Amino acid sequence: MNRHLTKGFQIPAGSFGMFLMVALTIWVLLYDRVMLPLASKIKGRPVRLKPIVRMGLGIFVSCMSMVVSGIIEHIRRRRAISEGLLNNSQGLVEMSAMWLIIPNSLNGIAEALNAIGATEFYYSDLPKSMSSIASALYGLGMAVANLLASVVLSAVDKYTKGEGKESWISSNINKGHYEYYYWLLALMTGFNLLYFLVCCWQYGPSVDVDITMRMMEPSDDEIDLPQKKKSTPDLNSC
Template structure:
């Protein structure tokens, strides 16, 4: 919520001056920058989780899952800020793209395609978590998603998400480079 006015009042005017375009950066550039922030946020989440596991280990809390790990809540701030920035850039950019780049007669279809991204993402997320849980809990090993978070390896999951996001960004770059805007202006 905080980043939306920052984007509108600070980043857009600065980017307008730099690019000489009315909206500063194009919709596809906004989405791409948001995807980069998404990768950075997942790396940050993985690093913070690794730090949390180290603190739990150092304080002998690995087998005490109900005891609070002595770690400041402020460790969560960077990842939430980065996720918020990524969401503002990507989600707002996608909404504008699916509204603006379809013919007027199909705008409701464009918005429905945009919204279907969230449903598809939820199904894919559930499938991914279930598959990883089954694969990592074989042969008596602790799952990445074990009930005892001090023995779980959410950090591995976050590293994998960072890699998948980077792979998605690479594919996005490939396809976005050849996109031609419908209205002749790359807003």
């Protein structure tokens, strides 16, 4: 794909992930400084999306990102074949790589919604004494997700290739079907969203607590500690 912004400058292929972080930062700023104050002003009362709602929205946006990635890859592959690049995976397809900014930006928004929402959910629903566990749960989830991603990738490569047939994730992207892989991930994310909704229904209403205020509260251990009485000198003994 054409990665040129100008005739003399092109974005390195590995730098497109930068747009994920840019979108994440912009979304956090807009949500916290623009959207919430504006919604609160319109409603006449403080408005705030619960962490569990943001987590669900993050999963949905992630699903949409995979759908869009599949559509872009389908168009790219079709153009590559029409331009005679089926056996040339290094050939330049006459299609702007700037289209990839869309799914990367969606991934950034999904990360902002889900990651921050999950962290706030753990802090608000777990006891203050378990705050260290709350901060580690998201990292644990990411570790398990990376492990499962490797399993899914290996399974797709194994079961989609056969005699005279290229794998979906072939090293030659023009012979493979990466769009099918993206759509498979979108389908799995959709099932994950349904499972998340069922878990939310079973869990019941969550506690909506401001993290800043929660972190300032004393822990259960601090509350139970006896207060030492300040000793006063006995003047009669002097």
